[in-house]
Amino acid sequence: MAVTDPAAKARALYEARRTRVPIPPFTDAEPDLDMADGYAIQQELVPLLLADGDTVVGHKVGVTSAAMQKMIGIDTPDYGPVLSSTVYRDGDAIPLDRFIAPKVEAEIVFVLGSRLQGPGIGPTDVAPAVAGVAAAMEIVDSRIADWRIKLADTVADLASNGAVAVSSRLVPLQGLDTRLIGMTFTRNGELVDTGAGAAALGDPLAVVAWLANVLGEAGVALEPGHMIMTGALHAAVPLAAGDVFRAEFDRLGPVTIRVKES
Amino acid sequence: MNTVDVHDLADRLTKAVTERTAIDPLTDDVTDLDLETGYAVQRVLRDQAGPRVGWKLGVTSRAKQAQVGVSDPVCGFLPGAGALDLGEPLRTGELIQPRAEPEIVFILGRDLAGAHVTAADVLSATSGLAVGIEILDSRFRDYRFTMADVVADNTSAARFVVGTPVPPAGIDVRLVGVLLEKNGELVATASGAASLGHPAAAVAWLVRRLAASGEGLAAGEVVLSGGLTAATPVVAGDVVAVTIDRLGTVELACSS
Numbered sequence: 001m002a003v004t005d006p007a008a009k010a011r012a013l014y015e016a017r018r019t020r021v022p023i024p025p026f027t028d029a030e031p032d033l034d035m036a037d038g039y040a041i042q043q044e045l046v047p048l049l050l051a052d053g054d055t056v057v058g059h060k061v062g063v064t065s066a067a068m069q070k071m072i073g074i075d076t077p078d079y080g081p082v083l084s085s086t087v088y089r090d091g092d093a094i095p096l097d098r099f100i101a102p103k104v105e106a107e108i109v110f111v112l113g114s115r116l117q118g119p120g121i122g123p124t125d126v127a128p129a130v131a132g133v134a135a136a137m138e139i140v141d142s143r144i145a146d147w148r149i150k151l152a153d154t155v156a157d158l159a160s161n162g163a164v165a166v167s168s169r170l171v172p173l174q175g176l177d178t179r180l181i182g183m184t185f186t187r188n189g190e191l192v193d194t195g196a197g198a199a200a201l202g203d204p205l206a207v208v209a210w211l212a213n214v215l216g217e218a219g220v221a222l223e224p225g226h227m228i229m230t231g232a233l234h235a236a237v238p239l240a241a242g243d244v245f246r247a248e249f250d251r252l253g254p255v256t257i258r259v260k261e262s
Numbered sequence: 263m264n265t266v267d268v269h270d271l272a273d274r275l276t277k278a279v280t281e282r283t284a285i286d287p288l289t290d291d292v293t294d295l296d297l298e299t300g301y302a303v304q305r306v307l308r309d310q311a312g313p314r315v316g317w318k319l320g321v322t323s324r325a326k327q328a329q330v331g332v333s334d335p336v337c338g339f340l341p342g343a344g345a346l347d348l349g350e351p352l353r354t355g356e357l358i359q360p361r362a363e364p365e366i367v368f369i370l371g372r373d374l375a376g377a378h379v380t381a382a383d384v385l386s387a388t389s390g391l392a393v394g395i396e397i398l399d400s401r402f403r404d405y406r407f408t409m410a411d412v413v414a415d416n417t418s419a420a421r422f423v424v425g426t427p428v429p430p431a432g433i434d435v436r437l438v439g440v441l442l443e444k445n446g447e448l449v450a451t452a453s454g455a456a457s458l459g460h461p462a463a464a465v466a467w468l469v470r471r472l473a474a475s476g477e478g479l480a481a482g483e484v485v486l487s488g489g490l491t492a493a494t495p496v497v498a499g500d501v502v503a504v505t506i507d508r509l510g511t512v513e514l515a516c517s518s
Contacts, residue, residue, distance in 0.1 A: 066448065180507035182439030182453030191324055191459050194490075196439030196451035196507070233451065250437035250453065250507060 003037035010044030016143040022100050027150040038155025058082040061207050062159040064200040064231025080159030088165040090255045096241050097262040099141040099162050104239050105232035106185045106247030108204045109136040112226045118216025126208045132170030135255040137247050139163040167255040178204045182250040183233050195233030204230035266299050272306035278401035284358050287402050287411045300413035311341040319464045320417035322457040322488030337468050338417035346423040351517040354498045357399040362496050363489035364442045364504040366461045367394035367424050375478020379469040381462035390427025393512045395504050397421035425512040436460045439507040440490045450491035457488035464488045
């Protein structure tokens with residue numbers, strides 16, 4: 001049975017984003033909602049946000065680690081659009097009051113130089129379409145109360161994307177083994193976690209191929225200039241006003257954010 | 263005043279190794295066994311062991327330190343008998359409850375000693391860096407131990423394999439990516455910073471610790487600078503691979 005009234009659910013998420021008041025998970029009332037239902041709601045939500053003047057500047061892929069997939073009970077990543085209003089630069093101060101229950105995680109971002117459309121995209125098809133690789137941090141957030149999400153809930157909620165801070169330093173992919181890019185993540189100068197590119201689906205490049213193929217099934221292409229966020233390299237960390245987070249990537253350089261109240 | 267019989271405790275640990283049988287933590291009945299007495303037990307084991315080829319660090323992750331409520335790592339010695347050659351299988355039947363972890367290995371180009379040695383001194387005394395796989399094998403049942411226990415047990419050291427060394431110039435070991443795979447599946451990732459923020463800082467701590475007893479590192483010695491991910495259990499039939507960016511890959515097959 002398909003999801004009942006995805007437009008109303010999208011509207012509820014839209015209001016939750018606007019008011020910063022979270023809503024109960026859709027799967028509380030409808031426990032059978034699945035991934036497809038989640039995307040049906042997401043597809044209703046995106047036009048509401050674009051009508052406010054936002055634009056899609058890329059895509060995020062989430063649930064790319066084996067540990068996260070096990071936790072949510074799936075064996076595939078999920079995705080959502082990256083909206084221009086949520087993109088920050090390296091060094092920016094990020095206002096906490098934009099979010100409901102934010103957490104931060106370091107990840108590798110690809111920027112596309114040419115169009116990539118699946119299906120049929122293999123891992124070796126991705127590299128020629130990549131303009132460069134950049135250090136990034138994602139702020140994940142949930143419009144669902146207390147992060148009490150099942151798969152359909154998070155997919156509907158733009159894959160729990162909140163914002164992204166991206167380094168302006170775009171590094172050519174040639175000669176890089178993105179699996180092996182090491183990363184150290186600090187909060188206020190204290191080491192919080194470390195990781196390497198392979199934590200994202202075995203290779204961040206494979207994440208882009210996966211996304212191109214999944215979107216390709218729906219006739220959607222990855223466009224030149226799009227950024228693709230390839231998934232966290234470590235467990236997400238809650239943030240508080242005054243915190244300074246820095247993710248330093250071997251071969252890519254650092255990205256830093258400050259967290260402010262408003 | 264110390265009433266602990268360190269020779270008796272060392273004998274218990276040696277017996278556990280010989281009989282391949284896990285024992286209860288020493289601190290279960292020797293309640294006044296403290297960290298320094300643990301090192302005294304380890305010293306007895308070191309004096310009884312054959313030639314030493316180097317040293318190792320343990321409890322080098324800040325998360326692990328916070329978990330057990332300490333702010334320093336611990337160290338142990340590497341007897342030559344624990345070294346596996348490249349391509350040589352790990353015989354799990356010789357061990358009790360082996361676990362593998364990825365390490366960055368420092369090979370000393372010259373002697374290094376002193377109470378004020380820093381990471382920079384370590385790096386300038388290092389002739390080579392290599393991928394390492396350490397095989398831990400706590401002699402204590404289910405790896406249940408206090409810091410004093412694990413130090414007495416030579417920080418669970420059992421076997422290790424060291425890859426082909428590369429010159430350290432230009433390598434920032436803090437940032438290198440680290441992959442631990444088992445049977446072709448990714449188990450964990452890390453970067454070098456997972457050991458004490460900088461693996462060379464972990465080695466420097468070791469040198470300062472050794473200085474307290476008038477010892478130091480000798481040219482040619484290897485130092486396993488601390489596990490970079492949680493250790494993964496291994497059984498016969500497993501193949502463990504550790505890849506470290508700029509250093510290479512080491513593979514270790516486990517047989518019975």
